[in-house]
Amino acid sequence: MTSAIVRISPNQFQRKLHLAQSRQTLGVLGRVCYTAVTMQRYKTLLLALLAGLCTVQLAAEVVDGYDNDKPFPAHKVIGNIYFVGTEGLGSFLITTQEGHILINSDYEQTVPMIRASVEKLGFRFADVKILLGSHAHADHMEGDALIKKLTGARVMALEQDVPLLQKLRPRGEPHPIDRVLHDGDEVKLGGVTLVAHLTPGHTRGCTTWTMKVQDGGKSYDVVILGSIGLQRNPNNLGYILVNSKEYPQIVDDYVRSFKVLRSLPCDVFLAAHGRFYLLKDKYAKLGKGGPNPFIDHAGYLAHLDLQEKAFKARLEEQKAAAK
Numbered sequence: 001m002t003s004a005i006v007r008i009s010p011n012q013f014q015r016k017l018h019l020a021q022s023r024q025t026l027g028v029l030g031r032v033c034y035t036a037v038t039m040q041r042y043k044t045l046l047l048a049l050l051a052g053l054c055t056v057q058l059a060a061e062v063v064d065g066y067d068n069d070k071p072f073p074a075h076k077v078i079g080n081i082y083f084v085g086t087e088g089l090g091s092f093l094i095t096t097q098e099g100h101i102l103i104n105s106d107y108e109q110t111v112p113m114i115r116a117s118v119e120k121l122g123f124r125f126a127d128v129k130i131l132l133g134s135h136a137h138a139d140h141m142e143g144d145a146l147i148k149k150l151t152g153a154r155v156m157a158l159e160q161d162v163p164l165l166q167k168l169r170p171r172g173e174p175h176p177i178d179r180v181l182h183d184g185d186e187v188k189l190g191g192v193t194l195v196a197h198l199t200p201g202h203t204r205g206c207t208t209w210t211m212k213v214q215d216g217g218k219s220y221d222v223v224i225l226g227s228i229g230l231q232r233n234p235n236n237l238g239y240i241l242v243n244s245k246e247y248p249q250i251v252d253d254y255v256r257s258f259k260v261l262r263s264l265p266c267d268v269f270l271a272a273h274g275r276f277y278l279l280k281d282k283y284a285k286l287g288k289g290g291p292n293p294f295i296d297h298a299g300y301l302a303h304l305d306l307q308e309k310a311f312k313a314r315l316e317e318q319k320a321a322a323k
């Protein structure tokens with residue numbers, strides 16, 4: 001883990017404090033995703049804001065060599081699907097003649113990078129008509145209100161994530177939700193149909209999106225995985241599997257989600273974090289004359305295997321500890 005002393009503005013402080021505390025909680029191996037803010041954090045933040053500019057020790061938000069804050073080249077993935085996220089955060093633009101669908105607004109601070117990527121690809125940010133998300137954690141959906149303000153897009157989310165989304169309030173504004181979706185619902189625009197699959201565990205409403213894409217005269221099944229990951233640090237209270245008071249059905253949900261994910265046809269594997277689908281390795285192969293590197297059914301199954309193994313190991317650990 002790298003760290004540095006930096007000076008930041010009060011505006012940046014809330015998010016940076018979030019990162020620093022998340023790091024502390026997760027440990028070096030900690031997997032990402034940060035949830036609602038504690039009262040203690042607000043107290044600390046208030047003190048910090050009163051003090052004006054502050055100096056804090058930060059850890060960069062880098063997991064497995066993927067930096068959530070680092071810009072990454074916008075690129076066409078396949079057909080009408082484009083990558084517009086950062087090195088660590090997966091955001092996808094699906095273009096149509098009637099406007100575009102964006103999946104994942106990321107942190108509010110990421111929004112200008114997403115916008116720049118959309119425009120670099122030659123599309124208008126204002127043409128984003130529908131905004132979807134992977135799950136109700138700040139690194140994927142904190143920027144919803146800002147993107148809605150900039151584009152007027154309709155924000156849609158699965159019902160099970162709504163309570164958590166309502167806690168994502170950068171600048172204190174309510175989280176916009178224009179349409180509440182249910183498992184299996186379709187989102188349609190300009191001839192594109194996305195299907196919302198409830199894949200809970202990581203959050204109660206964690207959403208995996210699927211669609212079909214045409215490219216080079218062929219049709220491909222696309223899976224945009226919402227996350228099936230756990231956080232590895234056993235001290236992290238967010239993902240207690242055994243006897244969880246906050247989320248009693250978490251184990252059943254994970255088991256069900258692995259089953260659902262394995263049942264989805266998948267040619268093109270994309271996800272809420274680039275590291276899940278090895279974005280950097282695949283991007284390096286683009287335009288080198290070989291097959292499209294994002295067509296990777298085996299990589300999808302390998303990722304599910306990896307995460308399921310981690311889930312089972314963690315479950316056994318916690319069962320043993322509970323005896």
Ligand SMILES: [Zn+2]
Pocket residue numbers: 032033034135137202227
């Ligand atoms: Zn998450």
